[in-house]
Amino acid sequence: MKPTSEERREVARRLRDEGLYASLMPRDQFFRWMFDVVDSPKTVASMTMHLADLIEPDPERTCRAEVLRCREDDGSQSACLVCSECGEKLRYREAAADDGEPDYELLPYCAGCGARVEGAGE
Numbered sequence: 001m002k003p004t005s006e007e008r009r010e011v012a013r014r015l016r017d018e019g020l021y022a023s024l025m026p027r028d029q030f031f032r033w034m035f036d037v038v039d040s041p042k043t044v045a046s047m048t049m050h051l052a053d054l055i056e057p058d059p060e061r062t063c064r065a066e067v068l069r070c071r072e073d074d075g076s077q078s079a080c081l082v083c084s085e086c087g088e089k090l091r092y093r094e095a096a097a098d099d100g101e102p103d104y105e106l107l108p109y110c111a112g113c114g115a116r117v118e119g120a121g122e
């Protein structure tokens with residue numbers, strides 16, 4: 001679940017206010033304190049994942065264009081670009097060309113999974 005700004009501020013406040021004493025805590029007490037501050041299930045992995053979500057609430061999912069041999073509607077085969085995350089064939093749009101010839105660029109987001117395609121036009 002995406003953390004709220006209020007939750008993020010409360011965790012930051014506790015880390016700043018109570019963190020001064022963290023260096024005095026025995027290791028097991030430190031982890032109990034961190035589980036309480038971050039309000040996560042009691043495993044280190046879930047606590048660190050929740051902390052990462054608090055720091056960067058909505059990381060942008062990205063994918064890369066990968067070249068595959070694709071079958072066209074007429075049965076022929078040609079090279080095409082597919083999403084590295086879901087395998088969807090990536091789509092193009094007409095782009096401004098400087099030499100007068102029609103030019104194409106990848107759409108910025110995959111139509112299959114919604115990830116932003118690295119290196120595609122905005």
Ligand SMILES: [Zn+2]
Pocket residue numbers: 063083084085086087088110111112113114115
């Ligand atoms: Zn995709």
